[in-house]
Amino acid sequence: MRRLCFLLLAGMLAACHGSDRPAQETGPANLWEEFSGEKALQHVAHLVEFGPRPPGTEAIEKSRAYLTQELQSQGWTVTPQKFTDTTPQGPKTFVNLIATFVGAPGPKKEPFFLLCSHYDTKFFEKESFVGANDGGSSNGLLLEMARVLALRPELAAKVELVFFDGEEAYVSFTDTDGFFGSRHFAKQLQAEGKVRQFRGGILFDMVGDRDLRITLSPDSPAQMTLDIFAAAKALHLRDHITYSLGGITDDHTALNAIGIPVIDLIDFDYPPWHTPADTMDKLSAESLGIVGKIATRYLCETALR
DSSP states (O other), X not given: OHHHHHXXXXXXXHHHHTOOSOTTOOSOSSGGGGOOHHHXXXXXXHHHHXXXXXXXXXXXXXXXXXXXXXXXXXXXXXEEEEEEEEETTEEEEEEEEEEEEOOOSSXXXXXXEEEEEEOOOOOOSSSOOOOSIIIIIHHHHHHHHHHHHHTSHHHHTTEXXXXXXXXXXXXXXXTTBSOHHHHHHHHHHHHTTOGGGOOEEEEEESOOBSSOOEEEOTTSOHHHHHHHHHHHHHTTOGGGEEEOSSOOOSTHHHHHHTTOOEEEEEOOOOTTTTSTTOOGGGBOHHHHXXXXXXXXXXXXXXXXX
């Protein structure tokens, strides 16, 4: 009898010690292990099949419909943010997609962390640019991350996914050309008094290169950089992240400018950038999995705690 009582007590203690998460949390504990680079790559392939996807084209409308359908199927509510801006080609209409998670347990709370990507491709008049990496890979990753986060509803509810339109410049990147979607999104946050709602964010861009080497800008948010490095080291993936030689202007720039610390996870050392050679054969599921797992571990262990 004493031996039986001891075993029961030992089992109860082990059960208590083995659960560090609050009782209301459900789903896989090591959520990053659920991230599938293969599934992310399949999403990229679907988007690339639509062809070049500059703003205002039929192909980007198909992309928008695909993104919306996939997000909704995983329990996310998608809100289009439509606006018009002046470009070197005249007024253009753009549509950002903003997704929040529904169905999380407990009272509804506002998301406080941004996960961002751009889903347009650069306009070329005489070349067919399908943007497998630049405009494709980050969206495949973000769709897969939406699926993974949905496995832990209480975490998904803390996140807002943003798919920017009009990241690419029509002529060259200036204060009035390029980053149309992120600049508008940032202005709207200011206008609505929502800047303080967000603690920070991650921007994904060109994350599928077979020869993966994420190049962080030297001016990346310091603590966030350390935490990303820590997540990568814990997964034995630290060799895939380094610093770029100079600063990088991207969709995170407008958000940093209004006081939201956003880190840009980008492999800018990519020879096919803005050429017709940016095709599916340059990507790998392994690379998408590496970035996805690092980011998901960082979210679970640090950003969303």
